[in-house]
Amino acid sequence: MAGVSDTILRIDHLTMRFGGLVAVDDLSFEARRGEITALIGPNGAGKTTVFNCITGFYKPTEGRMALSHGSASAYAHIDRLTASPQQSWEGDGEALFLLERMADHDVNAKAKVARTFQNIRLFGGMTVLENLMVAQHHYLMRASGFTFLGLVGAPRYRRAEAAAIERSVAWLERINLLQRADEPAASLPYGDQRRLEIARAMCSDPVLLCLDEPAAGLNPRESAQLNELLLGIRAEGETSLLLIEHDMSVVMEISDHVVVLDYGKKISDGVPDFVKNDPKVIAAYLGVDDEEVDAVEAEVGQ
Amino acid sequence: MTATTKGAQDTPAKPSATAGRPGPAGGIDVAHVLKDAVISALIALGLFGVIMGLKTEQAPGGLVLEENWERVIWAVGIVFVGRLLLNLTIWRRPGGKIDDLMPVGLKKYSGFVGTAIGAALILVALTLPFLPGAGRYHVDLGTLVLTYVMLGWGLNIVVGLAGLLDLGYVAFYAVGAYSYALLATTFDLGFWVCLPLAFILACFWGIILGFPVLRLRGDYLAIVTLAFGEIIRVVLLNWSEFTGGPNGIGQIPRPTFFGLEFSRGEGGFADYFGLDFSSMHRIIFLYYVILVLAFVTHLVSVRLRKLPIGRAWEAMREDEIACRSLGLSIVRTKLTAFAIGAGFGGLAGAFFATRQGFISPESFTFIESALILAIVVLGGMGSQLGVAIAAVVMIGGFEYFREFEQYRMLVFGAMMVLIMVWRPRGLVSARAPSVYLKERKKVGADMVSQGHG
Numbered sequence: 039m040a041g042v043s044d045t046i047l048r049i050d051h052l053t054m055r056f057g058g059l060v061a062v063d064d065l066s067f068e069a070r071r072g073e074i075t076a077l078i079g080p081n082g083a084g085k086t087t088v089f090n091c092i093t094g095f096y097k098p099t100e101g102r103m104a105l106s107h108g109s110a111s112a113y114a115h116i117d118r119l120t121a122s123p124q125q126s127w128e129g130d131g132e133a134l135f136l137l138e139r140m141a142d143h144d145v146n147a148k149a150k151v152a153r154t155f156q157n158i159r160l161f162g163g164m165t166v167l168e169n170l171m172v173a174q175h176h177y178l179m180r181a182s183g184f185t186f187l188g189l190v191g192a193p194r195y196r197r198a199e200a201a202a203i204e205r206s207v208a209w210l211e212r213i214n215l216l217q218r219a220d221e222p223a224a225s226l227p228y229g230d231q232r233r234l235e236i237a238r239a240m241c242s243d244p245v246l247l248c249l250d251e252p253a254a255g256l257n258p259r260e261s262a263q264l265n266e267l268l269l270g271i272r273a274e275g276e277t278s279l280l281l282i283e284h285d286m287s288v289v290m291e292i293s294d295h296v297v298v299l300d301y302g303k304k305i306s307d308g309v310p311d312f313v314k315n316d317p318k319v320i321a322a323y324l325g326v327d328d329e330e331v332d333a334v335e336a337e338v339g340q
Numbered sequence: 341m342t343a344t345t346k347g348a349q350d351t352p353a354k355p356s357a358t359a360g361r362p363g364p365a366g367g368i369d370v371a372h373v374l375k376d377a378v379i380s381a382l383i384a385l386g387l388f389g390v391i392m393g394l395k396t397e398q399a400p401g402g403l404v405l406e407e408n409w410e411r412v413i414w415a416v417g418i419v420f421v422g423r424l425l426l427n428l429t430i431w432r433r434p435g436g437k438i439d440d441l442m443p444v445g446l447k448k449y450s451g452f453v454g455t456a457i458g459a460a461l462i463l464v465a466l467t468l469p470f471l472p473g474a475g476r477y478h479v480d481l482g483t484l485v486l487t488y489v490m491l492g493w494g495l496n497i498v499v500g501l502a503g504l505l506d507l508g509y510v511a512f513y514a515v516g517a518y519s520y521a522l523l524a525t526t527f528d529l530g531f532w533v534c535l536p537l538a539f540i541l542a543c544f545w546g547i548i549l550g551f552p553v554l555r556l557r558g559d560y561l562a563i564v565t566l567a568f569g570e571i572i573r574v575v576l577l578n579w580s581e582f583t584g585g586p587n588g589i590g591q592i593p594r595p596t597f598f599g600l601e602f603s604r605g606e607g608g609f610a611d612y613f614g615l616d617f618s619s620m621h622r623i624i625f626l627y628y629v630i631l632v633l634a635f636v637t638h639l640v641s642v643r644l645r646k647l648p649i650g651r652a653w654e655a656m657r658e659d660e661i662a663c664r665s666l667g668l669s670i671v672r673t674k675l676t677a678f679a680i681g682a683g684f685g686g687l688a689g690a691f692f693a694t695r696q697g698f699i700s701p702e703s704f705t706f707i708e709s710a711l712i713l714a715i716v717v718l719g720g721m722g723s724q725l726g727v728a729i730a731a732v733v734m735i736g737g738f739e740y741f742r743e744f745e746q747y748r749m750l751v752f753g754a755m756m757v758l759i760m761v762w763r764p765r766g767l768v769s770a771r772a773p774s775v776y777l778k779e780r781k782k783v784g785a786d787m788v789s790q791g792h793g
């Protein structure tokens with residue numbers, strides 16, 4: 039565990055209904071700063087829906103999602119913020135955001151939450167480098183004087199662009215794609231596309247990075263590279279991770295904390311070892327009926 | 341949300357993908373080619389059989405059905421033989437990808453060829469009025485072509501970069517033209533003062549159009565923009581007190597050369613420079629004005645592409661959802677694309693008004709929008725050079741075929757079909773990256789998304 043951890047994301051009573059279907063049902067959990075939190079569960083459990091709520095793509099039917107910058111002491115202001123119509127509270131070196139009140143692009147631009155997608159979404163016709171440059175949009179936009187300075191070729195913008203390229207290069211080195219920087223993203227093999235999507239999200243400077251099944255479809259070697267990358271991000275301590283994963287081995291290997299969903303409800307929450315042996319989790323994963331859970335529980339208990 | 345369309349299987353290159361597959365020994369699969377031709381002929385029979393073979397005739401006592409199978413046989417025969425020949429010649433490519441039709445030798449030098457063509461075009465454009473044999477007609481035609489080049493480049497920002505299909509672009513051309521005409525005739529403002537105003541007003545109307553269509557994509561966006569173009573035209577037509585209605589606005593002031601009018605006698609351009617008065621002076625001057633305006637449009641578009649705003653447009657064309665997840669506001673991105681694209685249309689419109697001296701709603705019909713869009717699509721969405729070539733070919737071609745009045749549209753229809761079959765993504769379809777590390781590699785057309793809106 040990464041030293042003293044405090045809460046970065048706090049989800050309270052999150053519910054998302056689609057017509058009659060309750061995709062997420064009264065879910066509450068916390069993700070801690072500097073940790074890798076995994077969200078697992080069988081197919082259709084509502085994991086992606088939780089991500090879509092956090093990142094502003096869906097407006098949740100009910101619930102509160104609070105994200106802090108700086109330190110968890112920002113949560114002292116949560117009740118006042120909830121009662122006010124504001125989206126966020128900003129104090130000295132810390133801030134608190136109510137994600138359910140924010141538009142999707144603001145969740146990234148202001149609250150600094152970045153994400154990847156279950157089915158990779160790169161800018162396929164743009165080069166690998168361009169993909170990373172798009173992610174630094176706000177930095178470059180400010181440097182270009184909202185286009186006006188950039189249009190006349192101000193040195194300030196050129197310096198900023200050089201810095202952005204440098205940053206992209208650093209990430210490309212890290213994900214081993216420097217050689218292919220000038221090739222279209224769509225031409226990359228699947229595993230490289232996954233890593234590029236993560237690097238792109240990281241280029242937007244997030245405090246929380248949400249990864250939707252990053253290991254899906256990877257071969258063992260690529261999977262190992264991915265684990266290394268994620269653990270590297272965690273070690274730097276700037277960005278906390280929230281990870282949806284199917285592959286139990288990945289989850290057990292790299293996560294600090296696991297939340298298990300089944301039919302939109304949280305059925306387990308704890309360290310990997312605890313979750314692994316939780317009879318409810320085993321039952322959900324093996325597809326056992328509710329009545330049989332007791333039996334399994336008894337079995338595991340032995 | 342539909343997945344972004346990528347990969348060759350999504351290009352409309354179907355006919356060749358199925359036809360003319362090489363046989364086992366690298367030769368021609370005769371059975372396959374024959375089968376393909378027979379199927380095409382059968383389809384042709386189904387189509388032409390009823391349309392050309394049967395005809396109702398007025399006869400005493402009602403209608404009678406007249407048969408004419410000879411024509412049908414001709415039509416079916418042409419399809420059969422044509423298909424066979426195409427399969428045996430042009431469509432004989434492994435994999436049959438349309439892009440591969442470009443000769444390999446040419447492809448290797450395509451970067452160089454592009455630069456050479458571009459340089460040649462610029463050279464001709466700069467010297468056109470002074471080329472031997474260039475008369476008033478040629479300079480006038482050059483002015484017209486350049487107007488469309490400029491309009492094409494303006495629309496290219498919206499359609500080619502941002503991927504928003506805009507069928508009502510002529511509305512901004514009209515806004516620019518009427519802005520200048522009304523400002524100049526009512527407030528006595530000069531052309532050079534009105535130019536930025538026309539730009540700003542057109543931008544403003546671009547935003548007005550942008551708001552209601554923010555959530556629309558694809559066909560829906562196309563229909564609403566088309567309607568917008570028509571609304572502007574109908575308002576211009578009916579708001580007689582303000583716009584002069586169908587009579588339009590006349591006596592629009594001509595531009596001056598730093599305050600010198602192109603008039604005969606004392607204080608005119610010719611008088612000031614001690615030249616003999618000639619009506620060509622103004623025409624050449626107008627030519628250079630539009631050349632400069634077009635050049636500015638080009639310069640600004642190329643610059644914008646390399647700025648974060650331009651990258652945001654292209655990223656939005658590629659994947660809107662990914663953009664949102666990276667903090668790009670789709671509202672801002674779409675509105676800026678509409679506004680800046682519209683602004684250039686407005687500049688071209690102001691130029692049109694001052695050149696003509698008279699404008700009426702008739703000049704701003706849907707067919708203009710279609711023509712500009714055709715230039716962008718044929719040229720290759722997003723490509724500056726392609727759009728310029730397409731404008732030269734289309735507008736120049738229109739003039740060339742003027743004598744064949746009736747067949748003009750037919751020829752152009754055929755040409756468009758041919759180009760779309762030959763190069764479905766337009767003449768210059770590869771995309772040049774906006775930034776590169778070592779090498780500016782072109783991005784193949786099959787990778788680039790065309791946008792959903």
Ligand SMILES: Nc1ncnc2c1ncn2[C@@H]1O[C@H](COP(=O)(O)OP(=O)(O)O)[C@@H](O)[C@H]1O
Pocket residue numbers: 056059061079080081082083084085086087088
């Ligand atoms: N936009 C939507 N409209 C309707 N139903 C949805 C929508 N998104 C997700 N669902 C439903 O919510 C449930 C949870 O889906 P999802 O979050 O994608 O599951 P997971 O990612 O855990 O596999 C599924 O039953 C799915 O059909």
Ligand SMILES: [Mg+2]
Pocket residue numbers: 085086087156
């Ligand atoms: Mg999912």
